[in-house]
Amino acid sequence: MKLYEYEGKELFKQVGIPVPRGIVTDKPIKWEGKAVVKSQLLEGGRGKRGLVRVTDNVEETIKELMSLGINKFLVEEFIPHEKEIYLSALIDRDSAEPIIVASPEGGIDIESSKNVRIFQIPIERGVRSYDVIKIEKYLNVKGLEPVIKGLYKLVTEYDAELAEINPLAITIDGRIYALDSKVILEDNALFKHQDIIEKIGRSPSKEAYVELDGDIGIIGNGAGLTMATMDMVKLMGGNPADFYDVGGGADREKVKEAILKIGSNSKVRKIIMNIYGGITRCDEVALGIIEAYDKVKKPIYVRLVGTNEEAGRKILQEKGIPYYTDALSCIGDALRS
Amino acid sequence: MNRNSRVLVQGITGKEGSFHTKQMLTYGTKIVAGTSPGKGGTEVHGVPVYDTVEDALKEHEIDASIVFVPAKFAPDAIYEAIDGGIKLIVVITEHIPVLDMLKVVKYAKQKGSRIIGPNCPGIIVPEESLVGIFPPRPFKKGKIGIVSRSGTLTYEVAEMVKELGQSTVIGIGGDPIVGTSLVEVVKMFEEDPETESIIMIGEIGGTMEERVAKMKKEGLIKKKIVAYIAGMTAPKEKRMGHAGAVVYMGMGTFESKIKALHESGIPVATTPYEIKKLLVF
Numbered sequence: 001m002k003l004y005e006y007e008g009k010e011l012f013k014q015v016g017i018p019v020p021r022g023i024v025t026d027k028p029i030k031w032e033g034k035a036v037v038k039s040q041l042l043e044g045g046r047g048k049r050g051l052v053r054v055t056d057n058v059e060e061t062i063k064e065l066m067s068l069g070i071n072k073f074l075v076e077e078f079i080p081h082e083k084e085i086y087l088s089a090l091i092d093r094d095s096a097e098p099i100i101v102a103s104p105e106g107g108i109d110i111e112s113s114k115n116v117r118i119f120q121i122p123i124e125r126g127v128r129s130y131d132v133i134k135i136e137k138y139l140n141v142k143g144l145e146p147v148i149k150g151l152y153k154l155v156t157e158y159d160a161e162l163a164e165i166n167p168l169a170i171t172i173d174g175r176i177y178a179l180d181s182k183v184i185l186e187d188n189a190l191f192k193h194q195d196i197i198e199k200i201g202r203s204p205s206k207e208a209y210v211e212l213d214g215d216i217g218i219i220g221n222g223a224g225l226t227m228a229t230m231d232m233v234k235l236m237g238g239n240p241a242d243f244y245d246v247g248g249g250a251d252r253e254k255v256k257e258a259i260l261k262i263g264s265n266s267k268v269r270k271i272i273m274n275i276y277g278g279i280t281r282c283d284e285v286a287l288g289i290i291e292a293y294d295k296v297k298k299p300i301y302v303r304l305v306g307t308n309e310e311a312g313r314k315i316l317q318e319k320g321i322p323y324y325t326d327a328l329s330c331i332g333d334a335l336r337s
Numbered sequence: 338m339n340r341n342s343r344v345l346v347q348g349i350t351g352k353e354g355s356f357h358t359k360q361m362l363t364y365g366t367k368i369v370a371g372t373s374p375g376k377g378g379t380e381v382h383g384v385p386v387y388d389t390v391e392d393a394l395k396e397h398e399i400d401a402s403i404v405f406v407p408a409k410f411a412p413d414a415i416y417e418a419i420d421g422g423i424k425l426i427v428v429i430t431e432h433i434p435v436l437d438m439l440k441v442v443k444y445a446k447q448k449g450s451r452i453i454g455p456n457c458p459g460i461i462v463p464e465e466s467l468v469g470i471f472p473p474r475p476f477k478k479g480k481i482g483i484v485s486r487s488g489t490l491t492y493e494v495a496e497m498v499k500e501l502g503q504s505t506v507i508g509i510g511g512d513p514i515v516g517t518s519l520v521e522v523v524k525m526f527e528e529d530p531e532t533e534s535i536i537m538i539g540e541i542g543g544t545m546e547e548r549v550a551k552m553k554k555e556g557l558i559k560k561k562i563v564a565y566i567a568g569m570t571a572p573k574e575k576r577m578g579h580a581g582a583v584v585y586m587g588m589g590t591f592e593s594k595i596k597a598l599h600e601s602g603i604p605v606a607t608t609p610y611e612i613k614k615l616l617v618f
Binding site: 093094097101110111123155159161186191208212222223225226227228230234240243245247249276279305306307309328 | 581589
């Protein structure tokens with residue numbers, strides 16, 4: 001679950017990472033002196049879209065941004081600084097260890113930067129003094145220990161998938177502030193952190209659904225097969241409207257929910273369902289399909305094979321719903337229609 | 338793994354555990370025992386159930402275990418199997434936190450147990466033994482080894498090459514941290530006399546596929562190997578169903594995988610349906 005900047009900064013404070021003085025507001029407020037007004041959105045690129053503003057008139061700036069449809073703001077003291085760096089912590093999949101990612105170029109697009117170094121810090125020993133020295137030397141900045149330890153703690157104790165500060169500001173007199181936060185908590189581990197969940201008051205979005213910009217609804221079971229279905233639709237000249245993985249062992253309710261959700265997307269003209277049942281049972285899938293079929297006024301192309309396929313097909317046949325056993329002809333027919 | 342492997346099912350009394358125990362027994366797998374705390378002394382499809390792994394080990398020799406325990410309790414179940422000295426542990430469970438898995442995998446390596454998974458379909462040796470949730474339909478005894486990061490896509494690919502048949506099929510799971518990597522399985526296939534050629538099914542996220550390409554470049558793969566990578570159309574920083582199928586900081590993009598595979602001389606299929614063609618020619 002991706003956190004808003006202000007939520008991430010709350011966690012920063014908890015783990016000892018310094019952040020600028022600020023308040024969260026959903027209406028215009030009075031503020032003495034220079035401040036930064038930051039629109040609170042989950043997507044990136046706020047700066048480029050002009051949704052982060054340095055201003056002497058906070059009240060007016062908030063009014064302006066509200067007229068653009070923004071409804072939550074973090075107002076922070078303006079921190080004059082002479083240097084910006086990048087620091088983050090995450091679990092490295094290849095070494096199966098937590099890593100600190102650092103770059104002396106803050107505020108940049110880390111993906112395209114060449115000046116990035118990775119520091120592996122094994123979980124059994126945690127952050128040690130010599131790790132800090134190494135990272136500080138590379139970045140040519142002193143006093144990073146609380147920040148490095150804080151980021152590391154977010155990954156190893158708060159189950160953050162990613163804890164990122166971009167940029168981390170260093171002032172003329174050597175004080176350090178996290179000017180931004182990007183924290184993604186692992187959904188599967190949220191049950192361990194009830195206190196955070198209560199504070200945030202949101203539940204994670206269903207990650208198995210990703211909206212895209214095409215017009216062909218895609219439903220599959222299993223991430224790999226669903227992705228492959230998307231890719232094939234694209235290769236055969238179609239445009240996927242979404243990625244929707246009903247998951248392993250989906251029951252009729254989940255299948256019905258999926259079809260209704262995809263069917264209700266106004267961009268979707270037709271739906272391709274690609275099901276290969278392993279832990280998922282085709283009869284359950286079929287029961288879900290027949291419950292949703294008539295409610296969705298769009299053509300649905302169903303490919304159904306695997307566990308309990310005969311039972312599943314029988315259910316579809318009785319309702320007169322056509323099905324395919326082969327994914328290619330299913331996708332081909334869908335795209336040609 | 339073969340027809341004589343003796344298997345323990347952890348979480349045997351649950352809905353999935355019980356259903357797949359029956360499927361595995363039907364396939365010919367030797368399931369000797371199951372565990373479920375508090376259900377000791379009962380039976381599931383004729384398989385005796387014990388409260389703990391230790392109790393089961395008192396009565397049976399066990400070569401492998403398969404875990405159907407819910408995510409919250411799965412790490413305990415895996416630790417228990419490791420402490421019981423079980424050498425192969427297949428973890429079907431999905432949604433185990435990455436941090437827990439990281440520690441469990443380290444512990445297993447220290448103790449000399451191999452974990453497959455989590456969030457995986459398991460292992461199947463066609464017409465011999467199934468330790469997993471594979472539907473039998475696409476599998477036939479043969480000479481092709483298949484290793485995959487996904488489940489259902491593996492069934493699809495197995496079906497495409499059904500007439501050629503498979504030696505062993507392993508789904509390593511779709512999580513960021515897994516007990517056994519693509520590289521390790523490819524190595525096993527390389528050494529396995531039953532396997533003549535290898536199919537690798539990858540997806541976006543991580544750099545396992547790139548590491549297999551590196552192996553090929555270094556001349557460590559002599560057998561014919563072909564690959565398919567899912568996720569060509571996946572947007573960045575969006576998680577595509579699998580916890581592990583996500584591109585952060587430009588790591589593990591579709592393009593980087595394809596590039597690495599091409600450079601190493603491993604042919605890459607653009608759709609699952611092209612794999613067979615690449616294998617035969």
